[in-house]
Amino acid sequence: MDRLRKPEACLALGVIALGLLALYETTQIPVSPMYAQVGPTAVAYLASALLIGLGALLLVQSVSGRWVSDPEESATEFDLRGLGWLLLGLVLNVGLIDPLGFIPASLLLFACTARAFGSRRPVRDVLIGLALSAIAYFGFAELLGINIGAGLLGIGE
């Protein structure tokens, strides 16, 4: 067990980096000369310091091999294609919901996610996605009056 665990060490460094970023941002918060006993930066410094300190401890654990986690986790393969399809779906959704509206953006997200989870019948997925987003849209936006983005191809804007 006395070996360096690389991904864990990277993560620990990531936590430290987040703490440092927070620390830098905290120094940028303007402290008004106002009569406040405890200013806006006190807890921000505390949170930054906690992240840096805990990140350092995590780093020590990962280097000394004392990081105990699920052994099968590191052994399982990484399904890059699955993750790729899912990320594509998320990017399409964010990019299209404003210009095209809720239904097209959602049905693409649906189809890509189904693909990521191993579905091999895209046409059927798109149809189910269309049905689901149409029901959701008409149920929530039209009947309940919640604005969840424009409908099919932006009508209603």
Next chain:
Amino acid sequence: METLDLLANGFAVALQPMNLLWALVGVTLGTAIGVLPGLGPALTIALLLPITFSVPPTAAFILFAGIYYGAMYGGSTTSILLNTPGESATIVTALEGNKMAKKGRAASALATAAIGSFVAGTIGTLGLTFVAPPLVEFALKFGPADYFSLMVVAFVAVSAVLGSSTLRGLTALSFGILLGLVGIDLQTGQARFTFGLPELLDGINVIVVAVGLFAVGETLYLAARPKTGASVIKLQGRAWMTKEDWQRSWKPWLRGSFLGFPFGALPAGGAEVPTFVSYFLEKKLSKKPEEFGHGAIEGVAGPEAANNASAAGVLVPMLALGLPTSATAAIMLSAFQSYGINPGPLLLQNQPELVWGLIASLYVGNVMLLVLNLPLAGLWAKILTIPAPWLYSGILVFATIGTYGISQSWIDLVLLYLIGGVGYLMRRFDFPTAPAVIGMILGPFAEQEFRRAMTISAGDMTTFVTRPLSLTLLIIAVLLLVVPLLLRLRTRKAR
């Protein structure tokens, strides 16, 4: 007894056919809204405010109260089934509830949540009926210093969700506290961690974080793993609670109710904190604490009861004093104003028919929700037999609706997915996600109260130990930390 007479008059109002119909519409609408992550009763009632121009006040308030109670039920359904909490008060329900669902025990989890909500809602409404004035009197004694000490107790309760590694648990907690700081600081008006984005000035919505860490993170995690054929969950047993489930549920229901109601009545209490405390309490009291984290039914029963009882508690300061202590209560008060009714300490005297009709409709709404939800529990549970590709696609679409619906801003969607990425990393490296969400709720709460206390005491730290309430709470916090340690030490010595 005078109260009983007034309540009987209230029932005479609430049981009129038209008002029953309004209550039914309200609880159904509330349940529908509650399942959407991020869209809560406050926004729904706000959108329905124009209705006050066209229906009588009693009907409008019965509708609003139905939405309010219904949202609490709806929120727990999605927490259990999809791991996407619909309301911030049902985040804790997802912890054990979703684990139960994964084991095929969704129907039992939904049933204990529904019955627990009914029990708690009824106990809470009884409290609202009979002890509201003295309770408010007591609640007003809480100053900022006392609230801060109360938060210290709540932070101790976080220990129940830290998971296998304290170090990783605390890292998650600190991350949550950091997220909670984003936005304009209430006390000084300065922007913190907003990176120049106006969308971040009002802070990050806790539901976006909970859904991102829980649901989106899990979806990413599963998508990145090799697919091993059909991974459909098999439903176990009958769609109902077993005898053991009943035995393990009834005490948490009662404890959760008696915890949640007074918490809700505190002007700055809120509905989230009692659910954490209830979870902690049930884990400590359980005969099978090792089941926690793997689907312990007490971990659903207690917090669910606590959140519904606190929903009734929130109405105590509103109806007794006209104090709007939650977003929903504030919107309901503005509805009073559009009728030209001035909600205040005299509301009860000036509008007895309205107030007692409202209270009676809460009893009615509770029964309706139980009748609606119990038969549905078995049906809802079947959602989990949907094949994984469509189930997870559906969850993502669903999370999108809620998030986009809050602000119609794609920036919130990016935030949801980024936090989902963090959730993925946390799962991959075995970090618990619950402390992050709890830290995000408790962090700002504790910070603001601490700074208020400091401003009032002119920087004197002893204010936390010289105020009797605050001192008592701090002692409780210390005992909660120390006693389990001492007990463990003693059992070790005995061996």
Next chain:
Amino acid sequence: MLNRRSFLQTTACAGTMAALLPGYARNAHAAIDQVQFFVPANPGGGWDQTARSMEQAMKSANLIKGAQVTNVGGAGGAVGLPQFVNQWKGRGNALMVAGMVMVGALITNKSPVKVTQTVPIARLTGEFEVIVVPNESPFKTLKDLMAAFKADPAKVSWAGGSAGGTDHILAGMLAKAAGGEAKKVSYVAYSGGGPALAALLGNQVSCGVSGWGEFSEQVKAGKLRALAISADKRQPGLDVPTIKEAGFDVELYNWRGVFAPPGIKDADKKALIELVTRMRDSAPWQEQLKTREWTDVFLAGDAYGKYLEAEITRIEGILKDLGLA
């Protein structure tokens, strides 16, 4: 609600329904048929209520056929304003509801978009503020309170809304008028009227500042004592002195008004001013003012524009004194 209505409109306009809609042709000569309200706050708040009351009044008075309300909330209007200025540019039937709170929020958030980029149409309502103390408080008059403040500012804690908001601004103005320093005010910010009220009723703070509507019921019920109001003159049926009567030269209204987007035609501006003026004179609007206890501070067109500029300078000055600008 927003979407259904707009969806129906689109369908109606596109389809054959248009001819069947009563009054669709009849009112074709009226300058503005449909009003699009832009509310830079979430549903339920003061601006939202103003927009919805306006919609109601305009419809009941037969001034318009329909209206649509869009909410873009956040940071006292600082999130919504850029959208109104950029994306709503040139819409001749659009009205944004905002007010003094936005002026302050834009200054404290150092927003690059200014409210002066819009076209001021009219100031509509105002709400004066009140300074209250708990019943048990030793302070009987505003003079007592300010004397204690001058003796030791740290001993007098003020409860009110968020830092830099209307309540904080009034506290700062009072401190200055009393000869003290604005930034010495021990201000305890609460996120809403409810929690601040709870702190006052529980005697946790020395005094509280907020809109009259937030505290009025507690004052009438004898649970809080009102020391002074920020109105320009005594209010009928209200036995509370103005701040000026109490000896300090301070007057403040939390006003709300409407603005048109930049780039509209002069004819549109004229039509909007006329529409809002007619609404203000209508019986339904006067009734709304009464039920909601809003003070009528109507001021239209260029006079309103001038007032706005003076108000920005005044608020910027006091926020500087508070150390927030």
